[in-house]
Amino acid sequence: MKFKIALIPGDGIGPEQLSVSMNILYKLPKLYGLDVEYIEVEAGDGCKAKRGIALPDDTLNILKESHACLKGPVGETAAEVIVRLRQLFDLYANVRPIKSYPIPIPPLRSDVDFVIVRENTEDVYRGLEFKLTPDIAICLRIISRRACERIVRYGFDLAMTRRKKVTVVHKSNVMKISDGLFAEISRSIAREYPSVSLEEMYVDAAAYHIIMDPRRFDVIVTTNMFGDILSDEAAALIGSLGLAPSANIGENFALFEPVHGCAPDIAGKGIANPCSLILSASMMFIWLGRRYNVEASIEAGIDLEKAVFNALSEGYATPDIGGRYSSREVAEAIASKLKGYEY
Ligand code: ATP
Numbered sequence: 001m002k003f004k005i006a007l008i009p010g011d012g013i014g015p016e017q018l019s020v021s022m023n024i025l026y027k028l029p030k031l032y033g034l035d036v037e038y039i040e041v042e043a044g045d046g047c048k049a050k051r052g053i054a055l056p057d058d059t060l061n062i063l064k065e066s067h068a069c070l071k072g073p074v075g076e077t078a079a080e081v082i083v084r085l086r087q088l089f090d091l092y093a094n095v096r097p098i099k100s101y102p103i104p105i106p107p108l109r110s111d112v113d114f115v116i117v118r119e120n121t122e123d124v125y126r127g128l129e130f131k132l133t134p135d136i137a138i139c140l141r142i143i144s145r146r147a148c149e150r151i152v153r154y155g156f157d158l159a160m161t162r163r164k165k166v167t168v169v170h171k172s173n174v175m176k177i178s179d180g181l182f183a184e185i186s187r188s189i190a191r192e193y194p195s196v197s198l199e200e201m202y203v204d205a206a207a208y209h210i211i212m213d214p215r216r217f218d219v220i221v222t223t224n225m226f227g228d229i230l231s232d233e234a235a236a237l238i239g240s241l242g243l244a245p246s247a248n249i250g251e252n253f254a255l256f257e258p259v260h261g262c263a264p265d266i267a268g269k270g271i272a273n274p275c276s277l278i279l280s281a282s283m284m285f286i287w288l289g290r291r292y293n294v295e296a297s298i299e300a301g302i303d304l305e306k307a308v309f310n311a312l313s314e315g316y317a318t319p320d321i322g323g324r325y326s327s328r329e330v331a332e333a334i335a336s337k338l339k340g341y342e343y
Contacts, residue, residue: 002035003288003297006062006069008081011045012262013272014072020274020331024304024338025070025281031339032300034285039066043081044074045262054080060088063253067292068284071257072277075264082248082257083127086120091248091255092147093154094118094227095283098214098234098244101275102313105322107239114217115158116234118227119151120248125224143178143223148185154249155221156193162218166190167199169206169222169230182223203230210234235259240320242273245280247287254287256280266320273318274331275308282308307337 007025009015029036041059048054054077063069063085074081085091096116100109128140152168159166168186172179183200190198201209203226209216210233222230235244241260248255258276266272282304289297316333317323325333 001292001294002037003029003068003292004037004039004066005284006059006066007038007040008043008059008069008071008074009040010043010072010262011075011077012073012264012267014044014074014262014277016267016270016272016327017258017274017277018070018072020328021278021281024278024331024335027335027338028281028285028300028304032296032303034294034297034300043071043077045077048077048080055084063089066253068253068288069255070277070281070284071255073258073260073262075262078261082255083125085255086248089250089253089255090121091250091253092119092121092150093247093249094120094224094231095154095158095247095249096227096231096234096244096259097279097283098231098238100238101243101309103239103243103321103323104315104317105239107237108211109214109237112214112234112237114214114234115162115219116227116231117151117155117158117219117221118231119147119222119224121224122147123224125228141175141178143181145181145185148182149189152182152186152189152221155219156189156196159196159219160193164196165199165218166196167201167206167217167220169201169203169220169226171203171226173202179223186221206230207233210237231259240273241276242318242320243275243279245276245283247280247283249287254284254291256284256287270326270328271319272327273320274327274334275312278308278331278334279305303339304334307334310337 009018100112122142124141170179172183244259282301285297285301311333
């Protein structure tokens, strides 16, 4: 089958990350016999400045016809772009792998490998806020059975492919009704997966253990805001946001993007770490392969991650992780590690 993939360069370092990665994005399908069409579309601050809208209809129409999207970070208009896309495409699972790579500067931890699965559609991020009086503001926290069931099931299915442990993170001792529902659903779904062990942890304890004992985690499943905060904390363990990819997964469409923002402080200097985008692309090929039963796409995604690992282990690294190479040099080194790659 032919995969249609929309590419959103985004803002700040986004266009640089994407442009140095294009070689990989074209070579990979060729090497693995995949039929892939890329379509570049606009969204973000640059698009809003030029066209008055951050997420125009022509972009949305292309996304609707695509199987997946690879997106660079977006600046001030992030809420108008990514929050809207999550809602429009019902991208309910935000998946953030936290994995150590061999990098020149010693990271806080060099032995980390777990995944945070964050519910992506509700909780306090639904945007239901209002003023009760001029001095009292209310923000509603929505936790529904449907959203809990599908995110917990996603976490357990993922754990089945890994070390078979799920840590469900909540705060049901305080938010007895909302997180009580999430915890109760987690326990009931856990019974469907007898080979996966379930651990429950309050979010404050999880924040502590992520630093002190990250090896205890395999898959963390949590609600939207807790997952947002814990995943940035966890990314610090591995040395740089420039190594942190993510996926926003729905039933029929998924969007892959670096965890970080558009890093205006280093934009235009050619030193942005491209790995977060390239690892997001690796996740995308694995997801496409699993979703559409295309084994070669899974293989391509897995091998792309190995190529990143191998290039980093030979010292091809950008300055954020202690290296002296440019974005393009690192991306080319990764490309050279792909099976049969020719310049
Ligand atoms: P935004 O307003 O878009 O969130 P920000 O600068 O506040 O931008 P991030 O973009 O997430 O937040 O960046 C946080 C820090 O991490 C910055 O110092 C940035 O330079 C650095 N950083 C983020 N991504 C990368 C990357 N890919 N390579 C190197 N450094 C990065």
